[in-house]
Amino acid sequence: MLTDIAIIITKIMIVIGGTFTAVAYLILAERKVAGFVQERYGPNRVGIWGLLQPIADGVKTMLKEDITPAKANRIIYHLAPAMVLAPALVTFAVVPFGSGIDAFGRHIAFQIADINIGILFIFAITSIGVYGVVLGGWSSNNKYSLLGGVRSSAQMISYELALGLSVVGILLLTGSLRLNDIVEAQIGMWNVFRQPVAFMIFLVAVFAETNRLPFDLAESEQELIAGYHIEYSGFKYSMFMLGEYSNIITASALIVTLFFGGWTVPFIDVTKLGHLGAFLSVVSFAVKTGFFLFLYLWVRWTLPRFRYDQLMHLGWKILLPLALLNLLFTAAWITYV
């Protein structure tokens, strides 16, 4: 029992530590990619190649003054960043990031909780993040942040429909909500080849869910300056950033898990290779996730921002009917072919 608890705690520490490190270097990678896209260097003063920049940034946000506007609703204002960050850190718990190893006389899965409602859990928890955004925007008592919060919440709930519906196609094929079952069902054939339309819908919807370009209307600098977190400064501001980037990492991991075989390695059965196999599975998962993280940055510096009516048009009139058609087609295919 004690060993079990120790293993659970260790896994939690590894995942949280890994997420924080990944977020720090994702922000650096974003600035580096931005630099190279615009033919400049990006951060290169702190450490070799700017590699210590995340630490400098972290220390800086901690030492900055934390302003609470005089007219803000204080309790909600202080709680909102935590309501964004906490769900973002919890969602990764059900994503399997490796095949697992046999040690201490038991099988240790590389996943914090292997629950049978994995996908539902992810959607349920990520929805809570909307509250943090809209309450943060509202409680600051600033017109820009109010607009940013309201826009952002409408955008996130609109694309959640398409997101939820696109996954149903995979559930029809797999017959399980458990993410490990979905990964194992993809050995030999990734879901992206079985459900290409669902993948496209999921990819677009996930960009909108994480408020990233071309869907970053919540923050659109030219109109709203920063959007819902305009009044936040110091560490509370960086909590919003941590939450946003953790969401990006979870979203990339989820794309890989649902459509690109998760931790499986093509043509190699890693479950038979022992510790080497476990290592290979983690590397495979990390490489695939890394590609989608890069895709986020790539898209950001390639596509301009949508107008709000275009955003709503895409979400409700294109993606939602398309997801319904895909669902119908998949069900009919399974039934009659």
Add this chain to the structure above:
Amino acid sequence: MLGEYLPLFFLGVIVFGLIAVMLFLVRLLQPKRRSETDLEPYESGTTPTSFARTRFSVKFFIIAIIFIIFDIEVVFMYPWAVVFKELLNIGTFIFIEMLTFLGILVVGLIYVWKMGALEWD
């Protein structure tokens, strides 16, 4: 059964504990405020006019209402999708059943669409 959820409970406790500790430590480190103007709402440098507690477009509210209806219908589809292959052995009734349900959902979507609730101008 509950054992599956034990790690999630630990994770929740650790995450909230971590956030609380970080917020407390940062409070010790950060400098105190300097002037009264820092505390005013930011409006691009001009003197703030009126409160932000104003009215905003009702369209956001309509979208939220429509979302709740459709999201519940989406959630109904999850258990259906999970047992779909199993129940297909008995007959195609499960497919026809969901076809009816989807039909009603699509009628709702078309109605909302035609009423102009999804138009933004």
